[in-house]
Amino acid sequence: MTKVCAVIMAGGVGTRFWPRSRERSPKQLLEILGKGTMIQNTVKRLDKFIDPENVFIVTNKIQKGLVAKQLPNVREENIVVEPVGRNTAPCIGLAALHVLRIDPSAVMLVLPADHLIQDVVEFQRVIELAVEIAHGSGNLMTIGIHPTHPETGYGYIQMYNEDGKHNPYFSKGVYKVKTFAEKPNLQVAERFLASGDFLWNSGMFVWRADAILRSIKQCLPDLHSELMKIGTAIGTPQYQSTLEMVYGVIRGISVDYGVMEKSEDVFVIPGQFGWSDIGSWDEVYRIAGKDDRGNSINGRVIHRDTNNSFVYSENRVIATIGVSDLIIVDTGDALLVCKRGRSQDVKEISDYLKRKQMNEYL
Amino acid sequence: MTKVCAVIMAGGVGTRFWPRSRERSPKQLLEILGKGTMIQNTVKRLDKFIDPENVFIVTNKIQKGLVAKQLPNVREENIVVEPVGRNTAPCIGLAALHVLRIDPSAVMLVLPADHLIQDVVEFQRVIELAVEIAHGSGNLMTIGIHPTHPETGYGYIQMYNEDGKHNPYFSKGVYKVKTFAEKPNLQVAERFLASGDFLWNSGMFVWRADAILRSIKQCLPDLHSELMKIGTAIGTPQYQSTLEMVYGVIRGISVDYGVMEKSEDVFVIPGQFGWSDIGSWDEVYRIAGKDDRGNSINGRVIHRDTNNSFVYSENRVIATIGVSDLIIVDTGDALLVCKRGRSQDVKEISDYLKRKQMNEYL
Numbered sequence: 001m002t003k004v005c006a007v008i009m010a011g012g013v014g015t016r017f018w019p020r021s022r023e024r025s026p027k028q029l030l031e032i033l034g035k036g037t038m039i040q041n042t043v044k045r046l047d048k049f050i051d052p053e054n055v056f057i058v059t060n061k062i063q064k065g066l067v068a069k070q071l072p073n074v075r076e077e078n079i080v081v082e083p084v085g086r087n088t089a090p091c092i093g094l095a096a097l098h099v100l101r102i103d104p105s106a107v108m109l110v111l112p113a114d115h116l117i118q119d120v121v122e123f124q125r126v127i128e129l130a131v132e133i134a135h136g137s138g139n140l141m142t143i144g145i146h147p148t149h150p151e152t153g154y155g156y157i158q159m160y161n162e163d164g165k166h167n168p169y170f171s172k173g174v175y176k177v178k179t180f181a182e183k184p185n186l187q188v189a190e191r192f193l194a195s196g197d198f199l200w201n202s203g204m205f206v207w208r209a210d211a212i213l214r215s216i217k218q219c220l221p222d223l224h225s226e227l228m229k230i231g232t233a234i235g236t237p238q239y240q241s242t243l244e245m246v247y248g249v250i251r252g253i254s255v256d257y258g259v260m261e262k263s264e265d266v267f268v269i270p271g272q273f274g275w276s277d278i279g280s281w282d283e284v285y286r287i288a289g290k291d292d293r294g295n296s297i298n299g300r301v302i303h304r305d306t307n308n309s310f311v312y313s314e315n316r317v318i319a320t321i322g323v324s325d326l327i328i329v330d331t332g333d334a335l336l337v338c339k340r341g342r343s344q345d346v347k348e349i350s351d352y353l354k355r356k357q358m359n360e361y362l
Numbered sequence: 363m364t365k366v367c368a369v370i371m372a373g374g375v376g377t378r379f380w381p382r383s384r385e386r387s388p389k390q391l392l393e394i395l396g397k398g399t400m401i402q403n404t405v406k407r408l409d410k411f412i413d414p415e416n417v418f419i420v421t422n423k424i425q426k427g428l429v430a431k432q433l434p435n436v437r438e439e440n441i442v443v444e445p446v447g448r449n450t451a452p453c454i455g456l457a458a459l460h461v462l463r464i465d466p467s468a469v470m471l472v473l474p475a476d477h478l479i480q481d482v483v484e485f486q487r488v489i490e491l492a493v494e495i496a497h498g499s500g501n502l503m504t505i506g507i508h509p510t511h512p513e514t515g516y517g518y519i520q521m522y523n524e525d526g527k528h529n530p531y532f533s534k535g536v537y538k539v540k541t542f543a544e545k546p547n548l549q550v551a552e553r554f555l556a557s558g559d560f561l562w563n564s565g566m567f568v569w570r571a572d573a574i575l576r577s578i579k580q581c582l583p584d585l586h587s588e589l590m591k592i593g594t595a596i597g598t599p600q601y602q603s604t605l606e607m608v609y610g611v612i613r614g615i616s617v618d619y620g621v622m623e624k625s626e627d628v629f630v631i632p633g634q635f636g637w638s639d640i641g642s643w644d645e646v647y648r649i650a651g652k653d654d655r656g657n658s659i660n661g662r663v664i665h666r667d668t669n670n671s672f673v674y675s676e677n678r679v680i681a682t683i684g685v686s687d688l689i690i691v692d693t694g695d696a697l698l699v700c701k702r703g704r705s706q707d708v709k710e711i712s713d714y715l716k717r718k719q720m721n722e723y724l
Contacts, residue, residue, distance in 0.1 A: 019681070302714055304707060313697075317723050319381070319711040322701035326685065335675075335692055337699060339684035345666060349681040352664055361679050 002135045003103040005054040005209070006046050007095040010039055010067060010113035011085050015350035016280050016343070019334035020312070023362050028113035029066050032284055039113040040070055045120050049128065050109070056080060056098055057113070058091050083244045087252035088203075089259060093216050093227045094243075096209040097234060107135050108212065110205040116287065118274025126271040130206035133169055133267065140215060140260060141206040142177065144199025144268040145275050150189035153279050153344075155201035155256065156181040157268050158192075169267060177266040180256045199270050201256065203277075212259070219262040226250050281327045281336075281343040285310040299330075308340065334361055364497045365465040367416040367571070368408050369457040372401055372429060372475035373447050377712035378642050378705070381696035382674070385724050390475035391428050394646055401475040402432055407482050411490065412471070418442060418460060419475070420453050445606045449614035450565075451621055455578050455589045456605075458571040459596060469497045470574065472567040478649065480636025488633040492568035495531055495629065502577060502622060503568040504539065506561025506630040507637050512551035515641050515706075517563035517618065518543040519630050520554075531629060539628040542618045561632055563618065565639075574621070581624040588612050643689045643698075643705040647672040661692075670702065696723055 014027030021027045028039040036044065043055060056078045059067050064081050068074070080098055082091060092110055099106050109127060117123045130141040144157045159175035160167065167176045180201065184192060192198035205212075217224040226246045233242035260266050278284055288296035288310065295306055299313030307324040314331045325340040338346065353361045376389030383389045390401045398406065405417060414435045420442045421429050430441055442460055444453060454472055461468050471489060479485045492503040506519045521537035522529065529538045542563065546554060554560035567574075579586040588608045595604035622628050640646055650658040650672065657668055661675030669686040676693045687702040700708065715723045 019679075302711055304710060305704075315695075317381075317696040317715075317720070318699065319697070319708075320699045321707045321711070322704035323688065323699055326699065328697075328699055330697055333677075334679040335681070335690075335697065337680065337682045337685055337688065337690055342667075342684035345683045346681075348666060349664055349683070353679075358679070 002131060003054065003106040004050055004109060004131055005056060005099045005102060005106050006043075006050050006109045006111060007056045007058060007092070007099065008039065008042055008111050008113045009088065009091055009203075010057050010059040010063065011082060011091065012112075012114060014114070015347050018346050018350050018353075019329060019331045019336050019361070020314075024062055025066065026063065026114075027278075029063065029070060032278060033116065033287060037070055038115070038278075039067065042111060042113050042115070043071055043074065045117060045123065046109075048120075049124055053078070054102065054106075056095055058082060058095050060085065083247040085252070086247060086250055088255040089216065089220060089223060089253045090227070090247070090250050092205075092212060092255050093223060094230060096213050097227060097231045099209040100213075100231075101234060104210065105135075106209050107131050108205075108207055108209050110203075110207075112203045112277070114278070115202070115204075116274070116276045116278050120273070122273040123271065126269050126273065127206065129172060129174070130269055133172075133174065134206045134208055134211070137265075138208055138211045138214075140211065140263055140266045141174075142260065142266065142268045143202045143204040143206070144175075144270045145202050146270050146272055147193050147198065147200050150186060150193045151200065152183060152186055152189050154277070155183055156189075156192050156198045157201050158198050159268050159270075161197040167267075174267050174269050177260070177268050180261045182257075199268060200275075202271070202275060205255070205260075212255075215259050215263050219259045220253065223250055223253070223258075281310060281329065281338065281346065282340060285327065285340065310340070364493060365416065365468040366412055366471060366493055367418060367461045367464060367468050368405075368412050368471045368473060369418045369420060369454070369461065370401065370404055370473050370475045371450065371453055371565075372419050372421045372425065373444060373453065374474075374476060376476070377709050380708050380712050380715075381691060381693045381698050381723070386424055387428065388425065388476075389640075391425065391432060394640060395478065395649060399432055400477070400640075401429065404473060404475050404477070405433055405436065407479060407485065408471075410482075411486055415440070416464065416468075418457055420444060420457050422447065445609040447614070448609060448612055450617040451578065451582060451585060451615045452589070452609070452612055454567075454574060454617050455585060456592060458575050459589060459593045461571040462575075462593075463596060466572065467497075468571050469493050470567075470569055470571045472565075472569075474565045474639070476640070477564070477566075478636070478638045478640050482635070484635040485633065488631050488635065489568065491534060491536070492631055495534075495536065496568045496570055496573070499627075500570055500573045500576075502573065502625055502628045503536075504622065504628065504630045505564045505566040505568070506537075506632045507564050508632050508634055509555050509560065509562050512548060512555045513562065514545060514548055514551050516639070517545055518551075518554050518560045519563050520560050521630050521632075523559040529629075536629050536631050539622070539630050542623045544619075561630060562637075564633070564637060567617070567622075574617075577621050577625050581621045582615065585612055585615070585620075643672060643691065643700065643708065644702060647689065647702065672702070 010028050012026050014021035017027045029037050052073045055074050058080045099108050134141045158178040233239045290296050294308035296310045300317045301311045302319045304321045306320040309326040311328045327338040329336040372390050376383035379389045417436050418440045426443050461470050496503045520540040522540050595601045652658050656670035658672045662679045663673045664681045666683045668682040671688040673690045689700040691698040
């Protein structure tokens with residue numbers, strides 16, 4: 001039977017959800033929509049088809065405690081801590097080393113910790129198809145999302161939209177990848193959308209652990225040789241010092257551009273399972289349930305003549321009068337009042353706080 | 363020499379300044395504009411011409427402690443506590459009894475505790491003129507304000523705008539009062555403004571203590587006979603119980619309509635000393651200093667692309683992005699976000715909190 005391990009990447013700082021997201025409690029560790037934190041819901045979605053002991057989390061020192069607390073069913077030794085963030089290629093390579101110790105032929109399912117997936121049945125179907133192909137062929141599989149609008153906040157995957165290009169899986173709804181594209185500007189995004197052969201890059205991948213390490217070796221040989229030092233040290237008293245030494249010298253690079261883009265035989269499965277990376281308060285508002293005035297009201301809020309607004313109160317009473325199209329997020333020590341459509345600028349607030357060394361608000 | 367006593371009425375609950383104003387800390391006890399609380403500034407304005415030992419405060423049980431703390435120079439026995447609020451006529455009658463104990467011919471200057479006066483020199487000139495006439499003649503004097511716009515939030519005083527009506531003080535800029543008008547609707551207020559003989563009723567009065575008690579006797583004989591019971595009890599162990607007994611039976615009525623409207627020989631002096639009753643957050647915004655984007659920023663606020671807004675933070679960090687024409691008032695346990703021009707509706711929030719018995723927020 002194919003052993004499938006999930007690797008959940010949970011190192012993000014989530015500055016776009018300030019003031020709720022902080023260094024110690026980034027987006028993935030918050031209840032953003034409904035019950036359960038993002039990471040709890042990410043793990044819960046795997047319940048039906050992945051054994052809890054095969055779930056790995058890659059996180060950082062600051063968040064480790066809260067991750068462990070929120071996920072009591074994840075084995076402590078499966079919480080892998082990176083000394084510093086070096087983007088996804090080193091993160092995934094490190095996780096692959098841990099997965100290989102469980103089973104040398106294991107398939108890895110790589111998932112961001114902070115995405116929304118509304119149709120779990122369809123999600124499971126797509127993942128199981130990807131696992132089947134990845135296990136049998138050693139190919140690198142990625143999950144794409146059919147774009148619904150010319151989003152400039154996502155990367156894109158271009159696929160060969162026909163079966164001529166050595167694609168034995170075409171009849172199963174699996175496409176060969178032509179190229180990965182970085183976040184486009186609006187004009188380019190509109191072109192992508194119109195072309196019909198671009199998908200959103202969801203950041204979800206499926207492959208055998210040995211296959212991704214082999215691809216890292218081909219595409220990023222320096223990273224691979226450093227990772228091998230960690231591989232040798234796993235389970236020994238030298239693990240921690242080796243890890244820190246290696247992370248001190250490797251450079252940050254994403255798996256998309258460092259590995260996938262340069263590899264042959266990369267396939268993508270387009271998924272339609274109500275996916276969103278919920279990248280901003282505007283997107284939370286878009287997805288959230290609303291009352292008949294278009295408001296998403298969370299917490300103790302007294303609203304008068306208030307329309308199309310998102311209001312979140314952690315503890316305090318909020319009164320709104322005569323306002324429209326606002327995002328109001330109120331926490332213990334900080335408050336955001338932002339015009340709807342402007343929530344991408346929330347990042348500027350974090351940048352400002354960092355510059356001014358107002359660290360207690362980061 | 364004329365003995366002048368100031369009587370500062372400080373019983374208001376100030377629901378319009380929620381969430382800053384509360385039952386225990388109403389508007390007059392808050393720093394609303396610049397340094398010093400409203401009542402501290404009211405007392406400070408009298409520094410130059412009224413002996414601190416002749417300053418009286420009429421307040422209620424809930425506020426007494428904070429009043430005494432904010433005004434260390436006011437004698438404790440000069441802080442008069444009403445058992446319940448019964449509008450201005452009983453309040454002023456009670457104060458008159460206390461003033462008479464200091465000097466049977468004393469002149470009383472009655473002042474609300476929560477008004478703004480920007481030109482203190484002119485204010486003093488007007489008051490001294492009123493004192494001079496009130497002391498010599500026994501007339502009831504009131505201070506009016508030249509209206510600058512058809513305000514519907516104030517009462518109005520109509521004056522005889524010529525000297526024919528038995529007015530020996532016309533040459534001094536003093537007018538005989540024709541009538542008092544309640545808060546008008548906009549149409550009526552516009553008529554008042556156009557007529558030229560209506561002034562705003564500032565709620566400031568000047569009279570001899572014996573004169574106002576005489577007028578109360580004429581106009582409100584029931585109130586007067588009850589007040590006499592208190593007068594007999596002042597300085598005896600029966601004072602408190604008599605006060606409570608009397609306040610249990612008298613009805614609430616304002617001095618304007620209960621006494622002034624029915625009295626002969628009431629005079630008004632129009633003042634132009636930068637007066638405002640600061641009745642709402644909108645008016646605070648109007649008066650406050652502003653930056654070049656029209657913002658009045660108070661406290662730790664990070665503002666990006668924010669215009670024509672009033673932002674007040676007690677303790678927390680507030681970030682605003684892309685908003686205009688907002689009033690944001692942030693306190694320890696409650697937050698207001700209100701469109702500019704809508705701050706009169708803040709009272710509805712207090713009403714709601716009262717109805718829902720959310721007493722900790724009142």
